[in-house]
Amino acid sequence: MYKHGLSQTYTYRSYNHMIQRCCNKWHHNYALYGGRGITVCDRWLEPGMGIHNFIEDMGERPEGTELDRINNDLGYFKENCRWATRHINGQNTRTNITNATQVSQIKKRLEELRKDQKLPHGSLVKVAREFDVPATLVRDISNGSQWSNVK
Numbered sequence: 001m002y003k004h005g006l007s008q009t010y011t012y013r014s015y016n017h018m019i020q021r022c023c024n025k026w027h028h029n030y031a032l033y034g035g036r037g038i039t040v041c042d043r044w045l046e047p048g049m050g051i052h053n054f055i056e057d058m059g060e061r062p063e064g065t066e067l068d069r070i071n072n073d074l075g076y077f078k079e080n081c082r083w084a085t086r087h088i089n090g091q092n093t094r095t096n097i098t099n100a101t102q103v104s105q106i107k108k109r110l111e112e113l114r115k116d117q118k119l120p121h122g123s124l125v126k127v128a129r130e131f132d133v134p135a136t137l138v139r140d141i142s143n144g145s146q147w148s149n150v151k
Helices: 010-023 052-058 086-091 100-113 123-131 135-143
Strands: 065-069 080-084
Touching: 010 065, 010 135, 052 065, 052 080, 065 086, 080 086, 100 135, 123 135
Parallel strands: none
Antiparallel strands: 065 080
16 A cells, blocks of 8 residues: 555545545545536546645645635536635535626626726626526625625
């Protein structure tokens, strides 16, 4: 068996939990991950090198963070993963009314509509209908009281 000396680190724990959720049919969360098609990239599953490749791509886990997928409908791979605080990760769930990807799209749409620093009358409702979300959510995104951490 390959010994990497990392099994007691927080980075390895995050890595191992990711693998278990996606690959172990007996894991209690498998149905929410592997069971619905969420996969781990081959590079991170490479025998003997997976953890090293993961660290090379993601870096060591910063204190106070956890592994987060940017788009929750896609799997675990470098471009779709980040270290995020529990708060940010909690906002970015498929059961949430919206996620960081959709918020980013809403913000982009609001910027397109914004003229002279003011949104035209009815814009918030229009954007809410376009994205099938409550107008109050669009208002809160627009004024920065929610999702201010997403660009």
